[in-house]
Amino acid sequence: MDAVLLWFTHHGGTIDASSIGFVDFSNAGRGAVALRDIPENHILFKIPRKLLLSNETSPLPALIGLEQWRARKMHIGWAGLILCMLWEAAKGQESKWAPYLDSLPTTFDTPMFWSEGDLEELRGTSISDLFKLEKLGKADAEKDFHEKVLPLVQSRPDIFLAPTTFYTLQRYHIMGSRILSRSFDVEKNEEDNENEAANTSVGSAMDVDSDHPPTTNEHEETGSDGEAEDDEEDDSIVVSMVPLADMLNARYGSENAKLFYEKYALGMISTKPILAGEQIWNTYGDLPNAELLRRYGHVDLLPLDDQPGELGNPGDVVEIRADLVISAQNLSQEDTKERIDWWLEQGGDDVIVFEWDMVIPPALVALIRLLRLPPDEFAHAVEKDKVPKPKLDLEVLSVVITVLERRLTEYPTTLLDDLKLMEDEGLSINKKHALVVRIGEKRILQGALQKAMEARTAAEAASQVTSERPRKRKAGEETGRNVKTRKR
Template identity: 35%
Template sequence: MTPFDEASEAFMAWLSKSGAEISRKIQLQDLRNIQAGRGVVAVQNIEEDELLFRIPRPAILSVENSILSSEIPKSTFEHLGPWLSLILVMLYEYQNQTASNWAPYFNVLPTKFNTLMFWEADELEQLQASAVRNKIGKEEADAMFKNELVPVIKEFAEIFYSGDVHAQKRAEAMVEPHNLELMHKMGSLIMAYAFDVEPVNVQKDVDEEGYASEDEDEALPKGMVPLADMLNADADKNNARLFYESEYLSMKAVKPIMAGEEIFNDYGPLPRSDLLRRYGYITDNYAQYDVVEIPFDHITYAASGDSIPFYDEKIEYLDEHGLIETGYDISAGNPFTIQESISPELIAVIETLLLEEAEFERLKRKGKLPKPDQLSARGAMILHGFIQTQARQYSTSLDQDLSDIASVPLTGDIASKERRYAMAKLVRIGEKKILRNAEQALINMAQTKERSTGASKRPAEDDNYGAGKKQRAQ
């Protein structure tokens, strides 16, 4: 038996001893031959709604379950927040090695990462103008570790390194590069594997599609759920879902699964750029969720060269309505339509800025905004200009990329430069396709509206405009 399989077997034995219920119809298997690490596979046919496994809450690696939570004041964890608190606990459990209850679990977690946090500068450059580069936040994370996490470790060094006469010295060394990298690895494990673990009898407010607000997700405590995080994800093949119960977290089949099939979770509607940022890989199945972000700076820059009446007042009014964001999404669509693919917030911003003085004052008195489904011909052409500006930020054109498209290698080192270059190219190709589709759709709309005899009608109003961005509830 290989060390890889031995670690898997020890992990499953530990999980069973921890009180987990695991169906005999599934197995944890080695899927490295398809660049998938470990994965869960059905070894017998499974029916819809059938229990795959059930993990007791005490087996979850969380702040609540770690002995550190009883040694350090609750106020300290509250100050750190869900992310840093879990990183602190994971560092504590990890450095305790075999003394930690979760040692067999750490032995099956990745130690090498392919997420954007660990890419070299030349590799990140292959993403060109993708907005995902601004979401990596490595420097910000370093500062947060040094200013927030390390001081806590220093303050409680005798607890954190219990029994070590060099505890304070080890705590001081946490600012060294290799220890900061360890913190990044723990953070990357959380980003890739952690679940939002809602307390017993507390439910997130989700809509009919199963999405919770971003603020609610950020406020929930996070936890590493053993085995649940071993499921790979696929937007099209999702066949399992995690359910929260009072004493357990249960993974159940959401459709029949045949023997030999892999069991997949679902990350939700993530664009491939975020799939790469969070999990270190991409797949064509998530191309349907690709987005391009139009920075708000493009709008302010364009407006500075145009005579927009009451510009400052309009920006202030839009901000009061929660519509001023750092960027606005244009998403993939098949077929691509302005109504489905262009951020309604972006349309509302553009149409508000274009309002004549009297019309703006009338809407302002009513506390209303232009309806986001009423993009004018002028608004369409201005938005077209923003999209062209964004397209010019990429150092190569779509046609150039398509003429020499590279496939992602299915074998070899997952962190190879060849693999990273290929994934970056596919991300930027997806974004450039969206920009091209948007350009053509806006030109067609502007031409149609200019020919329309109803172009002089007063813009429609929207009483309750503004749908916040949402994330899938776990």
């Protein structure tokens, strides 16, 4: 750590060493702590833009030729930045970023690096849809490596002086994991923009919440999670490695510092008072444990206000696929394709999310009603360009219950099984993390199922009362005796 700080200050970085220190935590890696009481809006450190490592600051794209760089699509996704990092690492101590690169982790607890046996523990979770590991991004990463990165390395031995055996798929995955867990989205510094705000927050892998700016009005936030999936990139955003800023840990609801940028530097600023000895937290955006594990290789466990004595992550969610909603009603994909296509055109999603409040999502109710419409009513809905209203009734509740029950069967174990397994002190870190994810998701499903069953019972009782209530007779209706009428 001393070497990184020396390198950081040597290249123009500034740090309030009386306020912030970096320590190694036994169960959370390296993080930052307050060495004294820190007031709100205090600048903890500043990073010159020239110390950021990105496609913009690395000399590699210019050496390749910017036209060639773009022709090979190295500006799309993370392939270009990964190659820049590999190239800098291959230069060893001659690299400008050598001390920083040397400080980055080489092993990760993310599922991308898990064994098949450990991945089995994720069956049914949002991370692994019955072992379709596309969310881990591994297949896409390997395709980029073989189709974009390796051919470029092999074509320019005048630039890539290290043996091509240095540029391995394993090193590629390591650099990609560093970006996934530590990168920030940084807006370009437009020199000719005279009206640019003095400071703006940087969205990042560790700072994605754009809803709560600091109390001072000089900061205007923007942000995203740093992952690029589309073919066209936003030219105003640069995915960047930001030394020092990426050393702060994060925990659900604990953020007390954020990264903001100025024209020529980025500043880590406290967003609330921090007491001496407290950890200085950035934020991942209060993500569910499934996403925390997928991206960063850790989970959040905090006391739950609504479940005394239990630990969990209030940001947890459960995904319900549209095909599960279809199969729960004994409908076929072929028969419902037109309706699903129209649902998506109307802005619906093919994945419905249950959150920690365990409330039945209106989107799920609307989708169920859409799938159950008679053909003429579906045609009318299309004509009116309106999806059905999310009205819960007995029929819909029964489908919701079936959906939740079937979703629970996608896990290889029950909630009770998992709670018992958590008592095993000999669990590996991977299996423990998988259990935490499973338990969090199953608690939501079980809670939502209980609410749906209670709602169905109440609806059935109300329906029974309605059916037994004496019906008011209209004038002239047969009652077993003549009804007299008044002559005018």
